[in-house]
Amino acid sequence: MKDFVFCSPTTFIFGRDTEKQVGDYCQKFKKSKVLIHYGGGSVIRSGLLDRIKGSLDRAQVAWVELGGVKPNPRASLVYEGIKLGRTEQVDLILAVGGGSAIDSSKAIAAGIPYIGDFWDFYEGKALVQNPIAVATVLTIPAAGSEGSPGSVITREDGLLKRAVNDESLRPLFSILNPELTYTLPPFQTACGAADIMSHVFERYLTNTTDVEFSDRLCESVLRTMVQDTPRVLAKPDDYGPRSNIMWAGMVAHNDIVGTDREQDWSSHDIEHELSALYDVAHGAGLAVVFPAFMRFTLQHDVMRFAQLAVRVWNCEMDYEHPERTAAEGIARLTAFYHSIGLPTTFEALGARVEDIPVMAQKLNLTNGRKLGSFNPLTTQDVEAIYHLSRANAAN
């Protein structure tokens, strides 16, 4: 086990109708002026935004609003939010939506008190200091940003996608009402599941030894997703599995399941190139990249993959040929993604073989730099993974 410091100070308010408590929690935390930040569409149509405004009004908490967040949230809207937040002197950014609204809110929160360009944080040129508080009303269990210190923003010029991880960006409070996820389209529910499961894989595939306990925590999230995702696809308003998925999605990424280990986020980077080039959903891209990444790295730690296969996918352990068990687990993962309606091949994403060298080059693995830590990857390795993803099992 690795040494670590862990602190997840967010207050989670979980249950039916909890969005109506948002005003009370603003009061409790002595916030007097809120910037409500959201995308559009369903948040408005469903009446959610009105319920939130009503709750703030009842608690006599002032608010302004900024909609228009898009998937892969853009820097341009962040600049707008920073300007509005400063003019209105808000003391809380309230994200309403999924990871995009939350990540954009975190960027605004970091940018308001900073005299320079907020993009400095995302380029590693400056550290976040004393950000405005962020709170969330979550509508999409996927990104885990409701409990995490992370934020990913895309800058339009050059489609640069960059991440910040700063403990000060963990939300002050997050409101999780599983009923708000009933109306998610099935494809988005499935993409969310792949995102949540990937957050666990990125921690599970580690070279750190003696992590027995957190391995089990990881497996708890995975088994829950495997059991409950098909249930909510079959019955979208089934509160039980919706609630388990929503809570598992937070636990998957606030780092309680992986704080004690080296983590490997190379698959995320490999997927980002796909998202950037073809505008595919992040979860769908992950469903394609992860099985290929696993097949590529299987030999690096056969027994870890065998453990995953047995404990999560109920594979029978082949003690004579553990690599067969390991491979069977990966095949079942692919079959699972396929069964919940996700693409599982490179071509199914609409990606083109001729783009592979370009995507691999963009990861900029020069001067001996490699990607990831589990089984560090060269440009050639990344290309090989893209090629492997053309023929994931079960398709």
Place this chain on the structure above:
Amino acid sequence: MKDFVFCSPTTFIFGRDTEKQVGDYCQKFKKSKVLIHYGGGSVIRSGLLDRIKGSLDRAQVAWVELGGVKPNPRASLVYEGIKLGRTEQVDLILAVGGGSAIDSSKAIAAGIPYIGDFWDFYEGKALVQNPIAVATVLTIPAAGSEGSPGSVITREDGLLKRAVNDESLRPLFSILNPELTYTLPPFQTACGAADIMSHVFERYLTNTTDVEFSDRLCESVLRTMVQDTPRVLAKPDDYGPRSNIMWAGMVAHNDIVGTDREQDWSSHDIEHELSALYDVAHGAGLAVVFPAFMRFTLQHDVMRFAQLAVRVWNCEMDYEHPERTAAEGIARLTAFYHSIGLPTTFEALGARVEDIPVMAQKLNLTNGRKLGSFNPLTTQDVEAIYHLSRANAAN
């Protein structure tokens, strides 16, 4: 799944030599005068106390000290600590030790700013308000108080043992160095394991449905304890399993594994009467009470006990007779406690049959009041459980 609010704001600093950072963390949290509160013996002999004082001195954090905490921490020492803390105007109580030192520190922290008698909190006559901050350097993984809002104190007159649970009593930071647990006597290591496992059982045995995910989290703690406790008994300085146990002990009780469900703490109460009368170790008492409690309540939810048996104890599911699988799981729990050196029968604790009615009466289940929520117990039920514990399986 039940609605809930969850917030675990403690900063956990985990790893080798982390006690040497205590001064830095006091500085970081702007604490200038610390009351170090501990038991005695090993904390002094091992040099731990000196290392902590050295770290505080280097960080120019002033300190005073109060030793003498005993197992089942006493109110008299709490009064002494409150007086000292007020005179010295401390702004942090630093517990060094296990649950007793931490619980006593929490009581002092709550008492210092309160004009009345601190015991009011433990009698339910007053609510804790603005306590002094508490931090911990943990040496015994067992009580989970390093991450919990709880504190249990015993008042000498009448041996009243009372608990407070207040969110404001969660520690500000907790330092967890698994190496500090190498010198725990085997019996204390085993008692700690039973305490940690009981914290999970008290959450696992619930009537709340749709708690698939947190069931899995509970099972993660249990499987880790079953795997790693024998390892550390065989090799006390084995860092890997010691670290897994230490972290699992925190997770077992900060409520992340059970915040979404109704919990049942009746076994704790039933055990407390044994501790009070015979001065047995809490963990040892739990090892006797829990299997009996489970046998008594088995018929209330056979499938829940069968799930526990299959997932934690690797029992083969008997689909025709699930109650056999359920019973087999309980038998394996008893065998496990026996194997790690714990008493598993009422008599092995030194308890006397003729005291059973007295102990059951002390729980004061009058006017239709029952104990617990999973399968609410009458005085007669409690007596039956004590009787069942005279012949737990595997003895």
